[in-house]
Amino acid sequence: MRWSVTLQADGDRVMTREEIVGLADAVAAHGGIASGIGTTRYGAQLSVEAGSREAAVRRASEExxxxxxxxGLPPWPIADVGVIGEGDEDPGFLA
Structure with missing residues (x-):
């Protein structure tokens, strides 16, 4: 099953446009998009294949x-995770 997983990492400084563009380039192979310009977070939405919601979160988190x-982003902890599978109407949010 295909899953869309949204992840955000929380940090202690404001992210620049160049940093988020670099993240967007790095997640593009997974149909990903990136966010976080001007905030103290960076995030991405990735598309992954997995047999379960938990496996999708694990696979997307690793990527x-x-x-x-x-x-070249700081290794900040993942603060928020949202996941939605094919056919789901509402995302399931994990923390």
Whole structure:
């Protein structure tokens, strides 16, 4: 099943446009988009294949951490996770 997983990492400084563009480039291979310009968070929405909601979150989280590292972003902790599967109407939010 295909899942859309949204993740956000919380930090202690404002993210620049260049940093978020770097994250967008790093998540593009997963149909991803990035957010966070001008905030103390960076985030991405990724599309992943997985057999369950939990597996989708795990897979997307791993890719998010790798993408953030490739983009040279600080290794901030993931603060928010939202996930929606094919056919779901409302996202399930995890913290």
């Amino acid at each position: 998010f951490v790798r993408a953030a590292a490739r983009a």
